[in-house]
Amino acid sequence: MPQYHAPIKDMQFILHDWLNLSAHYQKLGLEDFDKDLVNEILLQGAKFAEEIIAPLNREGDEQGAKLIDGNVTTPDGFAEAHKDYVANGWNAMLGNADFGGQDLPNTVAVPVHEMLNSANLSWRLTGMLSESAILAITKHASTALQNTYLSKLVSGEWTGTMCLTEPHAGTDLSLLGTKAIPNEDGSFSITGSKIFISSGDHDWTDNIIHLVLARLPDAPVGVKGISLFLTPKFLPLSDGGIGQRNAVTVGSIEKKMGIKASPTCVMNFDGAQGFLVGEANNGLACMFTMMNDARFQVGLQGLGIVEASYQGSLEYARDRLQSRAPQGIQEPSKKADPIIHQPDVLKMLLTQKAIAEGCRALALLYAQQMDVERFGKDQEKHKAKSVISFLTPIVKGFMTDMGSEMSNLGIQVYGGHGYIREWGMEQLVRDARIAQLYEGTNGIQALDLISRKLARDKGTMLEDTFELFNSKIEQMTNADMQTQASELLAEWLATATELKQQNAVDLAGAAYDFMNYSAYCLLGVIWLSMADTAEHSDIESIKLGKANTCAFYIKRLLPRKDGFKTNLFNGADDLMVVSDAEFDYQ
Known part of the structure; x- marks a missing residue:
């Protein structure tokens, strides 16, 4: 099985040369973060991912998570690795300093998260969801709840989950049936079952904090009647210790295609004590804070798989x-x-390389906007939030699709050996597949992009995203590449603007094509911009590698956009004319 090595050199090129982090941090008033500090964090993160996490990946897949006497155990070494992670402060990277966090910029933390995803997707998933839960509690929970729970979650002493899905309510949360009954002490009794809950139970920490969507007795019907509740596995004592067990149990853990070391649980809430997060009946908005962060993180999972497959x-x-x-x-x-x-093998390798490095640049450009939203001034924060909203479905949908496509290419490079367990490539395919499904399937991401972010928006998100990518073009010094990038971005903007005029059904039929068309266009701009920057690099492998990989992308991968573009304006009549009975051969 190939040994994972963090792509430090490429990360450093993107961060320091292409994104110019030094100027970025100075503009945000983050002068304490310089090139040397960033590089040291990357190196230490790489060491942890390579030496501690990656060696657990194969055995974790073999052992899987197990439910024994109502308690979940994870594979050998997983819990110990979490303790090392916490002891070295990695869990606190993005946490608020008021609760023991380090308040690191996202541009520092995201490369480390990518490394962990490449090294061991199953292991990373628990920490990923905890970070998203921390974000939701930080933005929406009362001061009392924050004071009780955030320090433990930020440190990693406790972990968090997201409990949305029910057997009959997946994407359509209006069908959600879990109930929340008010108690005299201001808390609520939560009753219902949730499925597909990642790390719903495990043996890593003493407590697990569930964020649960449920309905109050007098709640309006539909999604406007959903509230969010913090429901711990164990109720904390006033001194921060562990109190009595809450009425939260594991019904079962799923037997899955991949990420077998990550326990995916059926969680039963039988009158469990929960505490309202945010306002009543506003739970979906609170949960979307967590979900949108998780969607970006799942995009990073796709990138992690692409890189691991490329290396293998x-x-x-x-x-x-x-x-x-x-x-x-x-x-x-x-x-x-x-x-x-x-030549055929070189084509597959260059495809993996172009997608890995292009998606990495997109992810870190996104992370840079996350920095601006956190630390920037009001107008800058607003624009960054707008760009993040527009790019989220692209990052999640396209990068996870690429995780599946590139890991399948990895098997193809190996030939028959790729299909055999011992080489490790088939595990990447199995682990990658879930990323296209959870946190909203990629079809839902595409529909969100075209219907909400494009058609229903007044043009702000599209224009702000255009401005961001255009700013990268304006920094280019190679006139020919600058012209090529400018024309490509202008085509994308014109196409998206024209597409907005379509009716709702035709937009829905074009959604997946638009997501892919946008991704290939924007990655084309990124590649031309990176190749321009690399012309000034003192590292010959970077200078030549970026130039040749950019040329490959433009010649062989960018043309994929044209097929997707053709379908954008074909309408949905050919789809909608087919009746249900026509699918039946019986």
């Missing part, structure tokens, strides 16, 4: 001897040439 493919292609290269013998001392000299 590259290592194998360099070692595997098969036939002679069509351009002539490459290694005369060997009985055959490594398959990396085969």
